[in-house]
Amino acid sequence: MAAKKQKAKTGKAATARNYGYFDDARKEYVLLNPATPIKWCNYVGTLDFGGIVDTTGGTVLCKGDPALNRITKYISQMPASDFKGSTVYICIREKDKSRILSPFVVPTCTIWDKWECRIGLSYTKWIVEGFGLRVKVTVFVPSKSRTLIQDITVENISNKAMEVDVVPVYEFSHFDALKQLTNADWVPQTMTLEAHKESSGHVILEQYAYMKKQYAVNYFTANKPADSFDGDRKAFLGLNEITGWACPYTLHKGKLTNSTALRGDNIAAQMFKFKLARKKSGRVVTQLGQEKSIDAAKSSIKKYRNLKNVDKAFAELTNFWNNYLNALQVATPDASFNSMVNIHNPRQCHTTKYWSRYLSLYQLGFGSDRGIGYRDSSQDLLGVMSHMPEEACLLAENLLSVQLEDGNAMHQYFPSTMEANEGDSREKEDHPKYYGDDHLWIVLTVASYLKETGNLKFLSKSIPFYNKKKDIKHREKGSVLEHLKRSLAFTWKDRGRHGIPHLGFADWNDTVNLPTGAESIFNASLFAKALLEMIDICEAIRDKKLVEQYKKWYEEIKIKVNKTAWDGQWYVRWFDEKGKALGSSKNKVNKIDSLGQSWPIISGIASPERAKIALKSVYNLLNTKNGIKLSWPGYKGFDPHVGGVSTYPPGAKENGGIFLHANPWVMIAETIVGNGDRAFQYYNQINPAARNNGRIDEFESEPYCYPQNILGNEHKQFGLGRNAWLSGTSSWTYQAATQYILGVKATIKGLSINPCVPKSWKEFSIKRKFRGSVYEISVKNPRGVSKGVKSIVIDGREIVGNVLPILPGKKHVVKIVMG
């Protein structure tokens, strides 16, 4: 099956080398080969309740917090073939033997005649055929619910009657996910599973860690009465577990043991028996949820035992996504650009919005060293602002509430407790205990919200500052505006010998940790960009005094950077504690860094001449066919002076790897200087969808989402993608594509239009929801320019300038001519 060519309905062929294809009409990626180079996955639900489902049926599920309230046990380091948190067994009963299969291939190693895994928007659907059966499994979390639905259909496609048992099974984790892995004494003593048999024959399995019983319980049930069940792993697998998940001995007996568990490894398995005549099918829908008690779960259980409600919930999910994606749809001459911008990139932005860097198959959400990242989430929100501004605003409020009174911010916080921490900076003596950039990102986020919605009242909302020593009631409060003012004031005061903002423990690049006193050109540029945003905001609220002050600060930073940081062909990136430059041509390693070029351009610090020279250096020294490297050359061994960056081999991650997050910043910079062809070349280089044809084995990572990094050309595995899904790449590539290449950007006064496209694009169109209306924008480019708007006609009337006014009415037709 794996190597076989399969012809899909859309007519596209998938071979083992490209694993699957994009079905844009259904907004799915269709995987035809389960043996992906590494584990590929999908997200279901949100951080409120949800998690990850991999393509071989493994599930990581949590409610509110993967570290402190985990539900299923998923050990991502295990080989793809192993059971990871969940599976479904299909047992075909024949006279003297039974056949045990799994639609996910794992853990039974079943080879089906046809195997298809449709990775959809917040759901995954498997459709498999073989052994006389067609099996369909769909997994999703209904919007706003706290239950994972698994909808299983078995259809007899053979020419004889069949007896089939369907046995879904989940394995539980202790709610403290790290303890589950580190404590094999206390954890198993507390894990408990009870069974409730209802008079109807339905079974509810109730699971909890003993000390949590009064607060929350997990439950597993179905729409059908169960023939039998198991809650204890040892009983379920049988033979003291020696035949393992691949071949549970008990399943061969045709009946589970009805075990509960007073301790040990808790699972939830139920057996459903089907007698299927030819062409007949059976359906069972399971629910795995968490509520305060089984009583509290009853209404949800009842709701999803009704199959009409299950179908309705699935349809609602589809509606949610259609509505979400409709915020911005494009049609350009480039098909994989359209596919990414219309479906997969905004979808990934939705994922990073909810999961920050907290739970992925790489960032495992164990213990107290992560949580929601301040800078990460501030940037993630920029990627969903046009789609869900009010939801974004709620998260921005949480972020503002972990900002300290002095204007700096805590680096991370735990969503379930709202307790914050200082990130890695806690751990290093003689280094600053704060990050130089965290508090500046939120200025961009709030500005983006205000520009999207026009809701300037938000600036007066009172939000507490974080103070660990005080309980929330006694913390100092300040308006949102006051929070932003303190952000800027913190950096203004915290500058070093060149007048450049201090690095702190780190800036955006987490891995360069220079001793106290170092300065960062990136922090200077981010500060300048934040000042520009604040100037816009203060002009909108007519605070002239602040406008003047911020203009003065901006000019001074601009002068300081240009005076001290220009290296001749590019800007340097840092000054260390002794004033020596890093990212300079004079160095042996780390001669040039991409952020040192993109950000002075994004912030308007670089003059047009310097911008062009710096971007030429990026192209010559940092660009590769797989993306732009963060820096060059890499450190060749551990250097305690710089720290983390030199722990990686050259070409990996921040040490000269293609750190994708930094690529869209160069795209944006190229659009600022008007080079649409180069911006688009950079866009294409890292578009994962464009690798789907035969280039996946080298890349390894999913073709439907951006990974965090690709190994650079100083590394032997050049081209290998790592750390899929949770990366700032998603938000910034989306912004680069929509706001800078297509050039549609929200401003306080309206929608600004300033495309910078490849010269070969003769026309394209954009549908954008904005302040209650839909703007249907079509752009013609008869003279084949990259940049420049010659005329704009809105609803038949020509306007002056390039900002579409906010007009009443549901729809506005906008015709633009470039030239």
Ligand code: GLC
């Ligand atoms: C990771 C971190 C992010 C940081 C980046 C570069 O993506 O989550 O906060 O900016 O690495 O070091």
